[in-house]
Amino acid sequence: xxxxxxxxxKDYSVLTHTQTKPVLKVAIDVHLSRYVCAIQEDxxxxxxxQRFKPTEFLKWVEKKLNQGxxxxxxxxxxxxxxVLHRQLRALGASNYVVRPRNWDDHQSRVKTDRQDAQHMxxxxxxxxxxxxxxxxxxxxxxxxxxxxxxQTRLRQSxxxxxxxxxxxxxxxxxxxxxxxxxxxxxxxxxxQWLERLPAWLTELLAPLRHSALFLYDQMRxxxxxxxxxxxxxxxxxxxxxxEQMLEREVGDWTRFRNRRxxxxxxxxxxxxxxxxxxxxxxxxxxxxxxxxxxxxTEMVWRLLRFQPEYRxxxxxxPVLLSSQTTTGRRKQILVAIARGFGVDWxxxxxxxxxxEQLGLKME
Numbered sequence: 001x002x003x004x005x006x007x008x009x010k011d012y013s014v015l016t017h018t019q020t021k022p023v024l025k026v027a028i029d030v031h032l033s034r035y036v037c038a039i040q041e042d043x044x045x046x047x048x049x050q051r052f053k054p055t056e057f058l059k060w061v062e063k064k065l066n067q068g069x070x071x072x073x074x075x076x077x078x079x080x081x082x083v084l085h086r087q088l089r090a091l092g093a094s095n096y097v098v099r100p101r102n103w104d105d106h107q108s109r110v111k112t113d114r115q116d117a118q119h120m121x122x123x124x125x126x127x128x129x130x131x132x133x134x135x136x137x138x139x140x141x142x143x144x145x146x147x148x149x150x151q152t153r154l155r156q157s158x159x160x161x162x163x164x165x166x167x168x169x170x171x172x173x174x175x176x177x178x179x180x181x182x183x184x185x186x187x188x189x190x191x192q193w194l195e196r197l198p199a200w201l202t203e204l205l206a207p208l209r210h211s212a213l214f215l216y217d218q219m220r221x222x223x224x225x226x227x228x229x230x231x232x233x234x235x236x237x238x239x240x241x242x243e244q245m246l247e248r249e250v251g252d253w254t255r256f257r258n259r260r261x262x263x264x265x266x267x268x269x270x271x272x273x274x275x276x277x278x279x280x281x282x283x284x285x286x287x288x289x290x291x292x293x294x295x296x297t298e299m300v301w302r303l304l305r306f307q308p309e310y311r312x313x314x315x316x317x318p319v320l321l322s323s324q325t326t327t328g329r330r331k332q333i334l335v336a337i338a339r340g341f342g343v344d345w346x347x348x349x350x351x352x353x354x355x356e357q358l359g360l361k362m363e
Contacts, residue, residue: 021070025128026061027120028075029113030084038117041069046121049114058087065092074124076100077138085140096124099136141251148229149248155222156291162215169208176201185212232349235360237306238299245295246345253349262346267293268339284335296338303341309359312340 022042029036035057040046052060064071071093075084077100088095103119104111126134141149170180178197183189190209194202223241230240232247256262263269267288270281286293304320307313316333319325325333344360347353355362 021068023128024064024069024071025121025124026071026073027117027124028057028073028084029117029120030075030078030080031113032080036113036117038114038121040121040125046118049117054084058091061088061093062091070094072096072124072128074098074120074135076120082140082146086143096127096135097138097140098123099138101136139251139255145248145251149251151222152226152245152248153291155219155226158215158219158222162212162219165208165212165215169205169212172204172208173197173201185209185216187213233355233362235303235307235310235355236363237302242295242299246292249289249292253346256346259343259346262343263339265289265292266296266339266342268296268335268342292342293338296342297334299341300334300337303337307360309361311359312337312344314359 024042025040027038033053035052035054036049037052037057038046038049061071061073071088072095073088073093074096075098077097082097085095085097098120102111103116105119123134166183166185169184173180178201180193184193185208193205197205226244227240230243232243234240234243250265256265264285265288267286267290268284271283271285273280273282303310303313304317308317316337320330320333344353344358348355348358
């Protein structure tokens with residue numbers, strides 16, 4: 001089970017305690033204006049999927065709870081967040097948010113909401129019967145954790161939009177034989193371009209520049225708010241923004257039980273295709289959190305510069321500097337350092353080790 005799907009013992013409460021109520025299993029294919037639900041009453045045969053409007057579905061769940069049913073539901077994580085999860089839990093139902101997947105195991109090339117709900121219900125039934133691998137559960141953050149995480153993710157979205165807008169301006173200028181370099185839209189750089197470019201071209205670029213400046217100012221304001229929240233001791237080379245990104249994406253470092261779960265959540269483990277006596281490993285799986293993977297791989301370069309005594313830097317730096325090391329091997333080493341530092345940071349944040357033991361110099 002990958003690390004971003006960890007569940008605690010209380011998540012198995014439905015399975016372990018003696019059942020005193022009949023169980024109503026509900027698998028929900030969630031859409032904005034309707035829910036498609038596959039339903040199974042206890043161990044009976046599943047009923048044909050039904051459609052509900054969101055408000056009608058919550059009333060139906062409340063009615064079933066009042067009738068004495070123990071409602072256990074699940075739905076896939078997606079653009080609608082965890083609002084439905086919290087609404088169901090508030091009513092008294094047990095709900096699980098699961099990782100999105102292709103439910104067409106037999107490759108029939110037929111995908112409908114009804115079939116997805118039915119396949120999800122079958123997996124929920126196996127999960128409740130005692131097979132924890134039937135569903136890949138997503139950890140649901142608290143509302144405060146979700147809001148803090150949304151702030152850093154919004155900053156990343158603004159940064160992507162800013163890069164797109166800046167590149168669009170470069171494309172317009174290139175069309176007429178001019179090359180815009182660097183932060184061409186900046187308040188310091190723009191007056192220079194006004195002198196070099198013809199007036200009709202600067203008029204074309206003006207809307208793009210205003211949009212880029214607005215995005216830049218919003219991103220800078222968000223960055224200052226995020227960095228101001230950083231309060232934990234950091235190794236030299238780890239900025240406040242990186243530290244906050246790690247904290248807000250993970251939410252709670254104690255939810256990981258071992259280093260394998262941390263590495264899996266980061267998506268920095270090597271893929272594997274082995275059978276019999278043949279063992280073959282490939283590129284990293286990339287199945288975890290892409291934002292953490294990006295932040296850690298970027299931080300490797302700062303570790304190499306500011307942390308010469310760090311245990312992983314001391315181990316791998318001679319190989320990185322060797323002229324005989326190929327480009328592909330260097331990439332593998334950088335990934336190994338990123339994965340190792342992610343595990344070491346988890347150990348630091350949970351009190352399992354100290355910076356001195358790792359060879360890290362703290363600010």
